[in-house]
Amino acid sequence: MKTIQIPINSPFSFQQNIEYLKLASEVCLYEIGDQWIRKAIPTAHAIPIVEITGTSSFVDILFVENKEYSVEVEREVIQYVSEWLDLDNDLQPFYKLAKQDALLSIPIDRFYGLRNVGIPNLFEALCWAVLGQQITLSFAYTLKKRFVETFGTAVTWQGKDYWCFPETDVIAHCTIEQLTALQMTRRKAEYIIGIANEIVEQRLSKEQLLTESFDSAQKILTSIRGVGPWTANYVCMRCLRFPNAFPVGDVGLQNAVKYLLRLEEKPSPSQLHQLGARWKNWQSYATFYLWRTLY
């Protein structure tokens, strides 16, 4: 079995990222143990199962099956894990800024070393955001799990299923009724099938969006039916990794700020913009840490 090690810039805590990932482990896209993550990672020509472990200074990727994978597959896996856990980032500037901040000083201490765990797959990021619109997070997890187990594929290893997110072309060919059967609204079913078609017909791609400015990426995303400002910022934050992505319409973010500042009412989007002005270049990370205080 082969192990690949990725060195990491501090501050980093593998355990903090594990604790975060536990929140969504019911969706079945990975399995979490005490000190490890196991996941099937789809690449162009293979779907290896890896076990990820780590410390404060490195992450190890272990290919657990007794199989040989090409260098290209290994390269894609390293890329995926690095993007997923945001391993190439350096949080020191963020912590320096947050240390003196009334809202962030407590969270960065409590969750020291937590990365903005992302969703590298653009289709998955968009679907997850749409699924989560205007419903409780726990119901959103339920919907995603049904979606994955109905339309995704699983790789089995040692009697355990490791699910992969549904392929875009599979969903592009779904009927609205197939999706509403999972108890999502008809409108969400339309949105998700529409998004799948945008990607399949190559009018939308992560590669293209990454060449755009943050403003331009938001405009492209919000031109898609079902993608408003919240969803666009969510995807910019967790998939495209624009540092100033800032979903100010998010109820969770509004509540986090409300509780931490002991406000009577939830802050409005414009109030959040004013408040977050001091987090320039780290608004995405500030949002992620504020969300983390809620659960």
Place this chain on the structure above:
DNA sequence: GGCCAGGACTATG
């Protein structure tokens, strides 16, 4: 049982 939830669309002044 009522209110809210990690919103977006559409119609209306």
Place this chain on the structure above:
DNA sequence: CATAGTCATGGC
């Protein structure tokens, strides 16, 4: 441009 109504379901 700002506001209200609609979608529609589960969770608490």
